[in-house]
Amino acid sequence: MKKALSIFMMLMLLLGILVACGAPERETRSKSPDETKNKDKTAEEAKPEKLIVWEDIDKAVALKPAIASFEKEYGIKVEFQELNMADKMRDQLRLDGPAGKAPDVVTLPHDQIGQVVIEGLIQEINVSDDVLDTFTESSVNAQMYDGKLFGLPKATETPVFIYNKALMSKAPATMDELYTEAKALTKGGQYGFLALWDNFYFAHGVIAGMGGYVFNQTDNGLDPKDLGLNNIGAVEGAKYIQKWYKEGLFPKGIIGDNGGSTKDGLFNQGKVASVMDGPWAFQGMKDAGIDIGISELPTLPNGEHMKTFMGVKGWNVTAFTKHPYWSTKLIEWLTNEENAKIRFELTQEIPPVKTLIEDPIITDNEGAKAVAIQSQYAVPMPNIPEMAEVWEPAGSALQTIATGKAEPKAAMDDAVKSIETNITTNHPSE
Missing domain, CATH: 3.40.190.10 (Periplasmic binding protein-like II)
Structure with a gap:
């Protein structure tokens, strides 16, 4: 009888130790994600009064209608400035970022992504699979670095x-x-x-x-x-x-x-x-x-x-923005099917939007169709x-x-x- 009681007491003691050790871990797992989620949600819902975009030179004609519809949809004012995308954009961001004068969104050629990520000039973005499925796989891959997504594609080109x-x-x-x-x-x-x-x-x-x-x-x-x-x-x-x-x-x-x-x-x-x-x-x-x-x-x-x-021009969220959620919302808006179609009509930049590849606006345009077909065999320049x-x-x-x-x-x-x-x-x- 004493032996049985002793074994029972040892089991109860062991159970108490396990419960005591496990309790803090369970509390961390149950509370911490919720607190983080709520904090992120609060940050997301705080709308800024204004977002600033740097667009490629001579391409604002396509940006203006997209901005107008975004402002109407979300009530956030968007201002833009045109800079040469190939070099001026990156070089100016290197100066304006640390000085507190950087924009929220920039457009960059995809082959610059690796370097600007290492320099801390742009940040990773998080979008839904539905958004990513809008674009061709190769154009999305061009916006990836080290397994992370750093932008959304707006146009492609290849010889x-x-x-x-x-x-x-x-x-x-x-x-x-x-x-x-x-x-x-x-x-x-x-x-x-x-x-x-x-x-x-x-x-x-x-x-x-x-x-x-x-x-x-x-x-x-x-x-x-x-x-x-x-x-x-x-x-x-x-x-x-x-x-x-x-x-x-x-x-x-x-x-x-x-x-x-x-x-x-x-x-x-x-x-x-x-x-x-x-x-x-x-x-x-x-x-x-x-x-x-x-x-x-x-x-x-x-x-x-x-x-x-293949070169892919994309929209990227800078590392200096105070509004990463709404900056990401903006680039989702700029690259959606409707605005991608408008951009092509006004600039002839060919969008990597899957639904538009078979659209008459592309198929009836000899040059756009040729680029779309050749892009199937092209590879993104290493970034x-x-x-x-x-x-x-x-x-x-x-x-x-x-x-x-x-x-x-x-x-x-x-x-x-x-x-x-x-x-x-x-x-x-x-």
């Missing part, structure tokens, strides 16, 4: 195939067909096809389409230690690029810093049947009086599509800081290949060595 209808009746389906046609058309100062393939931005379409890559994509994001610019596919792509220069199908004048203006001048003078270029070139060609046709790029000799670089170390070595390698000063394998090997050294030197902790 396409553009031809002069007076010199070429239709877009060829394959690069083999284009090569044959270009050889026949290239004579007496006339050219069948031109591309800035000594520029890595454009050459990437060939190199990646042949099997190369910049950084390997892993489940944890891009791996800057795994470069694929001198693998078998990349070298094959470089050899294919060299072929066009070696056979005189590309003039020497389009190599180097002035290559773009030389190419544009030749095409706008009616001396080139077709080019690889982006949607930013459409209007200048039309203004020059060229009747242009536009399509996705022809497939490569291996049967694969060119994997062009990690290490990408800054790629451009110069890759471009230098391509120029030596184009001028015949180096063979493709040796040139690409040298480029990778330089990139690896630059990454090790300039990004030791990343």
Whole structure:
């Protein structure tokens, strides 16, 4: 009897210890999330009197109607300022942020995201799956860094195939067909096809389409230690690029810093049947009086599509805003289907909104349709800081290949060595 009572008392004591140890933990689990949730909800519901937006230069025509409808819906005034998105936006934010003069929302090219996140200039945003499902997967991925979302996409662009209808009746389906046609058309100062393939931005379409890559994509994001610019596919792509220069199908004048203006001048003078270029070139060609046709790029000799670089312009919430919830609400509003459609109508910036890709406003527009189709095969430019170390070595390698000063394998090997050294030197902790 005494033994049984002793065992019972020991069990009761043990139970008391377990209850005592577990109670504080249960209290923390039950109360803390609710308190945080209520605190966040209170912060969300406090409307600011005003939000400030920095928009890209000459694009406010599309921002104004979106602002007007947002102000009507939420009763929050929105002011804007136009700055050059490519460089001025980021540089000014670096100055105005610490000085307390930063805007709530900015627009940035996606390839800057990694660097501005590391600098603490923009912040992670939280949106519902319904909002994310509005956009194409690749455009959302372009706004991700280190597994977190830092913006919503507003427009995409990627190189396409553009031809002069007076010199070429239709877009060829394959690069083999284009090569044959270009050889026949290239004579007496006339050219069948031109591309800035000594520029890595454009050459990437060939190199990646042949099997190369910049950084390997892993489940944890891009791996800057795994470069694929001198693998078998990349070298094959470089050899294919060299072929066009070696056979005189590309003039020497389009190599180097002035290559773009030389190419544009030749095409706008009616001396080139077709080019690889982006949607930013459409209007200048039309203004020059060229009747242009536009399509996705022809497939490569291996049967694969060119994997062009895709640029994604997005809306981002700055790290300096006092109103992150309403700033996020604003960028959701600016990128919704209705406002994305208005932006396209007014600026011709192509929205990555899935419902609009099949909309007649896109499908009936030859240029927009071509960009939309080519974007399916495109890859977002890497947005990690290490990408800054790629451009110069890759471009230098391509120029030596184009001028015949180096063979493709040796040139690409040298480029990778330089990139690896630059990454090790300039990004030791990343």
